[in-house]
Each structure stands twice: as structure tokens, then as C-alpha cells.
Amino acid sequence: MIHWAVPGLMVALACLCTGCRGSRGGAAGLPAAVEISDDQSIPLFARVLEAAYPDFVCGYADGALLFTDGERMPCDDGKEKDFRQRLDDTDIEDMFRDVYPLGVPEEPAFLSDPGRYRSEAFMMKMYGHLPEEMWRHLVRVDWFGQELLFTSVNGAADSLRAVAAELQALPRRYARYFKDSSSFFWREVRGARRRSAHGYGIAIDICTAYADYWRNNNPGAGETDAVAYRNRIPSRIVEVFEKHGFVSGTKWYHYDTMHFEFRPDLLLYARVYPGAAAPGGVSGNKH
Numbered sequence: 001m002i003h004w005a006v007p008g009l010m011v012a013l014a015c016l017c018t019g020c021r022g023s024r025g026g027a028a029g030l031p032a033a034v035e036i037s038d039d040q041s042i043p044l045f046a047r048v049l050e051a052a053y054p055d056f057v058c059g060y061a062d063g064a065l066l067f068t069d070g071e072r073m074p075c076d077d078g079k080e081k082d083f084r085q086r087l088d089d090t091d092i093e094d095m096f097r098d099v100y101p102l103g104v105p106e107e108p109a110f111l112s113d114p115g116r117y118r119s120e121a122f123m124m125k126m127y128g129h130l131p132e133e134m135w136r137h138l139v140r141v142d143w144f145g146q147e148l149l150f151t152s153v154n155g156a157a158d159s160l161r162a163v164a165a166e167l168q169a170l171p172r173r174y175a176r177y178f179k180d181s182s183s184f185f186w187r188e189v190r191g192a193r194r195r196s197a198h199g200y201g202i203a204i205d206i207c208t209a210y211a212d213y214w215r216n217n218n219p220g221a222g223e224t225d226a227v228a229y230r231n232r233i234p235s236r237i238v239e240v241f242e243k244h245g246f247v248s249g250t251k252w253y254h255y256d257t258m259h260f261e262f263r264p265d266l267l268l269y270a271r272v273y274p275g276a277a278a279p280g281g282v283s284g285n286k287h
């Protein structure tokens with residue numbers, strides 16, 4: 001099991017062969033240690049993806065990610081996009097536009113949404129294109145007396161179990177934040193035509209009673225309007241999720257504070273991106 005929230009300890013900046021290495025992994029289907037290639041000729045995001053998802057990504061060449069099954073997937077679709085277009089039509093490179101802010105942040109920077117960008121081609125490649133493909137990978141995770149479905153791909157379910165075990169050790173006053181949770185459901189993002197992370201089996205909404213969602217708190221606001229921020233989820237909970245590879249919707253400008261999503265690539269990227277491993281992070285990354 002990788003403990004993602006120990007900056008500098010688990011991230012070994014070692015030279016790593018970027019050729020295909022086949023499937024390997026630790027107890028949770030994740031590598032025993034996270035190593036990132038120091039080959040500067042390869043974009044950092046590509047090296048991070050290879051380190052975070054070694055069962056799928058095995059290299060990079062000529063602007064494309066290389067997969068263990070031989071597929072090549074272009075990282076940049078070459079399109080000029082505005083904010084909304086980038087959300088609806090995300091390529092691999094776009095996923096890393098905003099660097100996830102580690103630590104306890106101030107309010108999210110304007111339009112900084114690290115994690116809302118998901119390349120559907122990339123996500124479907126790993127987690128399944130169709131509901132029946134998804135179902136094959138779903139397993140039950142005991143979550144404070146609830147049974148939640150989560151994907152076993154990339155060690156996501158085991159990581160959620162590790163989150164639950166650690167949250168259960170918190171003082172009793174935290175228990176109210178884990179009631180009425182939900183995970184897998186096949187749907188599109190509210191107000192959009194793209195698939196929700198819940199449709200990949202990598203996201204959990206931890207409660208509704210203490211949730212804040214940007215659309216609900218700012219009726220009528222569009223994606224590029226200024227919105228008022230509100231969050232009632234304690235930072236201690238966010239820290240535990242981040243430790244096990246989950247990003248938090250509390251750190252998005254378009255916040256969805258009950259939402260946590262298994263995105264170890266974004267946490268790894270934040271730890272190694274120059275100057276980003278500080279509260280507030282970096283927005284508008286140009287790689």
C-alpha cells in the first residue's frame with residue numbers, strides 16, 4: 001500500500017526505464033515504490049502517469065502515451081479550448097492544467113479545478129467503456145456500516161479501505177461526516193454531457209448533510225462566473241483521503257465538498273511539480 005501523503009519519502013526521483021515493463025504491483029495493485037523517470041525529454045505528466053498507473057501506462061513516444069497492451073494514445077489533441085471546452089473535451093495533457101494544492105489551502109484559485117478534467121479515452125481505457133465492463137471490476141468496500149461499490153482497478157478499492165480504516169480511528173465527532181455515503185453510479189456530470197467519476201467506480205461522496213456544491217450555493221452561475229466558496233468538511237478528513245491517493249472536491253473552484261476521487265497521478269504530480277508542493281498550489285500550468 002502506498003502512503004501518498006508522505007511528501008518526499010515515497011516519491012523516489014530515480015531514473016526508470018521507459019520501455020514497456022508489463023504488469024507489476026504491490027499488495028494493492030500499485031507499485032511497491034513510486035519511481036518517476038528523470039528523463040527530461042519526456043513531459044512530467046507522462047512520467048507521472050507511468051508511475052501512478054503501471055498496469056496500464058508503460059512509456060511515452062512522439063507525443064503519445066504507450067500502454068502495456070500496445071495501444072498508443074496522443075496526449076495533446078491540438079485543439080484550442082476555452083474553459084468549458086476543456087472540461088467537456090479533455091485530452092491527457094489537459095488533466096494536468098491545474099496542479100492540485102497540497103496541504104490546507106486557502107480558498108481555491110479562480111477556475112482552478114485539478115481533478116475535474118478527465119480524459120474520457122484515458123479513463124475508459126483503465127476503468128471500462130461500458131457498464132458491463134465496469135461491473136466486472138467493482139468490489140464491495142465496507143464503509144462505516146455501508147457496503148459501497150468501488151473499482152478494484154489500480155488498487156482503488158484497497159485504497160478506499162485504507163481510508164476507511166484510518167478515518168475510523170479519528171475521534172467520534174467525525175463519524176457524522178460518513179453517513180449516507182455513495183460511490184458507483186452510472187451517470188453524467190450534472191449540467192454537462194461528460195461521464196462522472198462515479199461512473200468509473202473511482203469516486204465517493206461521503207455525506208449529504210454537510211455537503212456544499214458550487215451550483216447549489218450559487219444559483220444561476222455559469223462555469224466561468226465568480227462563485228462564493230463554502231466548505232464544512234474538516235481538513236483532517238481531506239488529509240486522510242489524500243494520503244491514500246484521493247483528490248478532494250473541497251479544493252476545486254467549482255467545489256463539490258463531499259466528493260473524493262481516486263487520482264494518485266494528480267497527487268504525485270503535485271509533489272514533484274516544481275514549486276507546487278505548497279498551500280495554494282499552481283494554477284494554469286503550462287507543463
Ligand SMILES: [Zn+2]
Nearest residue numbers: 203204205259
Ligand atoms: Zn461525487
